[in-house]
Amino acid sequence: MNNQMLGIIDAAVNQHSLQDLTAGRSIGAVPFAGRYRLIDFALSCMVHAGIRSVAVFSKSPYRSLMDHLGTGKEWDLNRKRDGLFFLPSSLPHEEHVGLGSFRQFAEHLDYFQRSTQQYAAVANSYTVGHIPFQEVLKQHIESGCDLTEICQDGKPLGMYVTKKSLLREMIEGHGAEGAQSFEEVCRKERDSLSVNSYEHSGYTAVIDSPESYLFHSLNLIHPVFREQIFHMGQPVYTKIKNDPPVKYAKNSRVKQSIIA
Template sequence: MNNRLLGVIDATTYHEGLDELTLHRSLAAVPFAGRYRLIDFILSNMVNSGIESVAIFPKFQYRSLMDHLGSGKNWDLNRKRDGLFFFPSPMLDSPNRGIGSFNHFAANMDYFLRSNQDYALIANCFTIFNMDFSPVLEKHIEAGCDITTICKDDQPLDMYLVKKSLLIDMIRTRAETGYSCISDVVSDINHSYTLCNYEYTGSAVMVDSISSYFQASMELLNPSVWKALFLIDQPIFTKVKDEPPTRYLNGSSVRNSIVANGCQIEGSVENSIISRGVKIGKNVVLKNCIIMQKCEVQEGCVLDSVILDKDVKVEKGTHLSGSKETPYVVRKGTVQGALMNS
């Protein structure tokens, strides 16, 4: 299969409902599950499906995304032939109406022309799932489809499989047809293509708001959900960091939580996700929280249904609370103090 399918990840999507987490990073680079980023899921799925050439098309705030992915080594994509490619958008002021911008692709047409693969899988960067794309390609070829849309419960997942030669033709004729992206083609009831649907039966969550992000994160604390997403034979890869184990000091208590490496915990943590290098002080109470990398929660703080972005400091004695529907979000690199909330 690796000689037949090309991976294309659209990392240009912007959701207003995720403003608090995407001010300093692209949606693809939003942290998830303590040590992953959202793009890790689609990228790992492609690699596990035998795809050896993956192009990522970012737009805004992609420095952290490029830092996370690097040469693609952790996904076995640092290779002399094929591998991982970045193609930032040269048209910063033109909004994309859907997944797979033909203008963006046209600016990097050489990638498609030089690749040896026969088919292309165009996908978004913000779906949390674990899927093998091999059966999709098999069904696409057997049914004689022009475009296959991957769906969950009859709802599109913004993922499309198309023959590469047809994709190149659609890119070149975009001015005549009026199609600006692959999703434009699919949504046009007057198109002349053979459109097929492939129903994915596993779990899939499209993160498009703070509430969907928070809910998807909290569901990971259910062991059955975790095991269904992180499969032994289809691992989700991410950037590897060498950090010491987490230290649990006297008086600490951790229940039903995910805790990454390099943390120091003295307080109480329940139903929460703690990323790398976090410090939880003495007599702290955390419930239903997402704490991102290198945050510090000082002594005596009480946090319930809170999302702390990276490098946040919560000062001594601060109380913060939100709800499952509207969690309290603290922006990256800020200081949250008790006097600020009084």
């Protein structure tokens, strides 16, 4: 049985509450913890789950995100077969839809048609944490449900696992119906879809407002939180920048800070 997953990261979600941070970049390209970008966490989780084909959907402005992702080399996704796909959208930046715009997916329907994976993991680009997509897939298959929604403390994290065939049916059925999203359709069609819930434990940060960005950034000063996000077992991969380091003079005073 082909239990491989296709990775889909929606970096085009327009969070109006984060306009000050996303005026010149997509939300996935927002810096976090000094050396990382928000998209690094979802992308690294997918790679650790053995996902070898990842599509990043984005819309303007996406230059910063493209520069960061490059060929996907840092995530071992610069491959002859599968690999990292950057799929820009023609949708206007002002158009606000939830996670997984079907109009956006429909513009690149051939990507879904050509892929050979049986399942798909759909994720946003602004959740920080270690999401075990392989465990989610295992529970999804055992449940026999149409869709598995990843939650924490009963609250959805904006991440899902489903069969790719069902996702294609949704794209083909809703792609021309205006600003409809995967998240919205799943919510509306709960009576016709069987939905399983995967309860995730462990530290997770959803960056959806300036307040949450500040709160979770300051949390990293405390080792108990930092060690849950950055540990040797599942490193967070990112683009390496060999820039000159900051110089600290003899009378410099640095307290409660993370030096990236």
